[in-house]
Amino acid sequence: MVMGDFAQGTQVAVIGGGPGGYVAAIRAAQLGLEVTLVEQEELGGLCLNWGCIPSKALIHAAGLKREIERADRMGIIAGELSVNLPKLMEWKQGIVGKLRNGVSSLLSQNKVEVVQGTAHLTGERSFTVESPKGVGRFEFEHAILATGSIAAEIPGMPHDGVLVMDSKDALELQALPKRLVVVGAGAIGLELGTVFAKLGTKVTLLETARTLLPMLDPQIGKVMERALKSLNMELVLGARVKGMEKRNGVAVLQYSALEGDKSVEADKVLVAVGRRPNTTGLGFEKAGVKLNNRGFVLVNDRMMTTTAGIYAVGDVVAGPMLAHKASYQGKVAAEVIAGEPASFEAVEVPGVIFADPEIAWVGLTEEQAKEQGYKVKTGVFPFKALGRTLTLGDEGLGFTKVVSDAEVGTVLGVHIVGPSASDLISEGALAVSSAANIEDLTLTIHPHPTLPESIEEAAEQAEHRAIHIFSPPSKSEKTT
Ligand code: NAD
Numbered sequence: 001m002v003m004g005d006f007a008q009g010t011q012v013a014v015i016g017g018g019p020g021g022y023v024a025a026i027r028a029a030q031l032g033l034e035v036t037l038v039e040q041e042e043l044g045g046l047c048l049n050w051g052c053i054p055s056k057a058l059i060h061a062a063g064l065k066r067e068i069e070r071a072d073r074m075g076i077i078a079g080e081l082s083v084n085l086p087k088l089m090e091w092k093q094g095i096v097g098k099l100r101n102g103v104s105s106l107l108s109q110n111k112v113e114v115v116q117g118t119a120h121l122t123g124e125r126s127f128t129v130e131s132p133k134g135v136g137r138f139e140f141e142h143a144i145l146a147t148g149s150i151a152a153e154i155p156g157m158p159h160d161g162v163l164v165m166d167s168k169d170a171l172e173l174q175a176l177p178k179r180l181v182v183v184g185a186g187a188i189g190l191e192l193g194t195v196f197a198k199l200g201t202k203v204t205l206l207e208t209a210r211t212l213l214p215m216l217d218p219q220i221g222k223v224m225e226r227a228l229k230s231l232n233m234e235l236v237l238g239a240r241v242k243g244m245e246k247r248n249g250v251a252v253l254q255y256s257a258l259e260g261d262k263s264v265e266a267d268k269v270l271v272a273v274g275r276r277p278n279t280t281g282l283g284f285e286k287a288g289v290k291l292n293n294r295g296f297v298l299v300n301d302r303m304m305t306t307t308a309g310i311y312a313v314g315d316v317v318a319g320p321m322l323a324h325k326a327s328y329q330g331k332v333a334a335e336v337i338a339g340e341p342a343s344f345e346a347v348e349v350p351g352v353i354f355a356d357p358e359i360a361w362v363g364l365t366e367e368q369a370k371e372q373g374y375k376v377k378t379g380v381f382p383f384k385a386l387g388r389t390l391t392l393g394d395e396g397l398g399f400t401k402v403v404s405d406a407e408v409g410t411v412l413g414v415h416i417v418g419p420s421a422s423d424l425i426s427e428g429a430l431a432v433s434s435a436a437n438i439e440d441l442t443l444t445i446h447p448h449p450t451l452p453e454s455i456e457e458a459a460e461q462a463e464h465r466a467i468h469i470f471s472p473p474s475k476s477e478k479t480t
Pocket of ligand 1: 275
């Protein structure tokens with residue numbers, strides 16, 4: 001980094017080193033461009049350091065504990081289990097460290113210059129980087145903005161990192177709270193709530209919506225409600241948090257519920273009510289980069305902002321705040337800069353919630369497909385009817401559902417709640433993004449006994465020819 005009056009030139013400046021930014025940087029370098037990446041915290045961003053990766057490590061460990069506790073039904077008897085949380089956190093941190101080193105090596109192998117510090121755009125082709133070493137000035141031909149998002153707060157409950165936590169704090173706890181109240185039963189609330197419940201904390205989820213996961217297939221929320229109960233987690237739907245008092249180090253949350261005003265005590269509170277784009281105070285306006293009314297950077301399907309030569313990807317642009325969306329967009333931006341015909345138009349973004357059971361979806365729900373005017377044919381297959389589910393020691397709560405266009409058979413959506421849904425959904429994503437037909441799924445041999453058979457059987461069920469579930473066509477279907 002050059003300090004003082006001289007500006008360092010670069011062909012492509014990437015601002016932010018998360019899954020949007022570092023992937024964009026590597027792809028741009030692969031395409032022969034000279035790249036500088038600026039990161040103010042850690043390479044890998046929120047996902048690798050304080051999100052996707054550490055949470056999945058804790059989810060696995062907590063699931064393992066629960067598996068061992070329940071293994072006596074298989075004749076495997078373990079002694080009394082205990083959780084050494086600092087040791088668990090150290091193990092998780094080791095994984096994060098290895099992956100972060102991996103990202104750093106990949107950037108260096110691709111000859112991406114990494115600059116540590118906070119970037120501020122100062123014009124349409126320039127930015128500064130502030131760090132403890134001083135202020136450096138840069139000029140660029142193209143820039144990719146990938147500055148991510150920030151946890152939303154609830155008025156009256158400011159984040160203090162101790163009593164009122166965000167997901168980052170929860171992933172670094174060194175002692176298990178006795179009582180945890182999670183505000184928001186979305187992706188973070190369900191994932192981390194489940195972790196702490198399995199580790200032994202009494203977890204209460206307060207959720208404003210009147211149904212759980214209202215944006216998904218309605219049966220998924222129902223399955224998840226049963227699953228939360230079986231983990232002894234309390235879910236309060238229709239709960240709007242109005243305020244919080246601290247009494248002797250304990251949080252007392254007041255909330256309005258369907259049956260009136262209520263309060264609940266907590267040793268820790270996790271606020272998981274969504275995230276907002278990190279687009280203010282970074283000089284975007286000085287570069288003419290326009291935001292929409294919710295603070296997201298306006299982009300077209302080639303990830304171009306309102307300023308020629310500046311692109312934006314990931315959580316700073318509208319759409320699901322997901323690492324895989326950010327990475328895909330990062331590759332699109334890099335390829336567009338290199339003159340390739342890449343675009344983010346009509347790209348299907350699968351979603352996953354790593355609760356227990358896992359939830360995953362891609363494409364249209366049955367309801368959305370009907371709203372869009374499709375004549376819809378669906379097939380549903382329950383996991384409890386699948387041999388592989390039971391051999392895994394899973395009770396088979398959940399199902400795979402395939403939504404198709406009844407007229408031409410195209411697969412429009414796949415919705416899964418059940419074991420390994422996060423892995424299974426990739427077949428659904430391939431089917432939806434390649435406009436596969438129901439027949440493409442039924443004529444593909446799925447090895448037995450495996451969980452992906454649930455996709456084959458769900459597709460067969462749409463045609464009333466699933467083998468492992470009895471579902472003959474209704475009288476009206478027989479006559480049509
Ligand atoms: P979210 O949008 O998934 O869920 C927030 C929930 O909080 C919603 O159900 C909402 O109704 C509820 N809510 C909002 N205000 C509330 C209030 N005052 N009181 C009670 N409930 C309230 O957001 P999140 O769980 O915070 O996650 C943030 C982002 O990170 C999301 O975009 C999510 O997709 C992403 N994420 C993804 C994964 C994954 O892919 N597995 C995991 C974690 C987070």
